[in-house]
Amino acid sequence: MFAVERNRIIKNFLRENRQVEVHALSSMLNVSEVTIRRDLEKLERDGILTRTHGGAVLREIEESVQVEKNPDVSQDSREIASVALNMIEDGDVIMLTGGDICDCIARRIVEKNGITVLTNYIPVATEIARQPANRVVLLGGDVADDGRSLYGSLSVANLRRFHVNRLFAEVEGIDENLEVSVASHEKAELIEAAMESAEEKILLCLGDNFNRNAFFRLGSLKLADKVITNPSISDEYKHQIFVRNIQLHTSINVFEGRV
Known part of the structure; x- marks a missing residue:
């Protein structure tokens, strides 16, 4: 860097x-x-x-001129983070992408021990660096316009040197055809590389982001092993995910496909 x-x-x-x-x-x-x-x-x-x-x-x-911190994240984000935390085991190597949900997960990882977190998101790295029982690896790269994320060829090259137990990737859209989209092509590129390095691929998506498209298409939801969202998503989405053999986790229940 x-x-x-x-x-x-x-x-x-x-x-x-x-x-x-x-x-x-x-x-x-x-x-x-x-x-x-x-x-x-x-x-x-x-x-x-x-x-x-x-x-x-x-x-x-x-x-005196510092940028204000983001307001408190939504209850929906915190609920998804709580479900994700239960999937993390002591000693895991995990990848957290950027976003409010991943920021919430980082704050809760203090409850775990021996976790190594790879991330391209500066707020996540900042939080994990304060936790003596865990460690963080901040991927290098180009600083995005938001000043909080790192992307680009260096991020991808560094990421491919690691093996992670679980990837937690926050996405901004899942449409009616179960196509996944994210906010930028840089984020898509990073998630694609992370999926190649991960044993288990877990997508995080707010319930409000179902039935919508973000800027850049990542691919089919079948890329993921698990999806974590809010229980407010429609029964039709639950069924479509079920028949594709993808586990759907919410804050109150689990739908596990068995086709």
């Missing part, structure tokens, strides 16, 4: 958390603490932060 990418990630981390620790950034970005200290020195010269013993804090002038 180039210095300019690290600096953007560190600045976003600071805007969300107001302080950083050298050892946490070193682990999250997979570089030495010496490299992180050099990055912090540069950002201090740029007026972004003030270095402290073992880390840095956001400067007041920067703090």
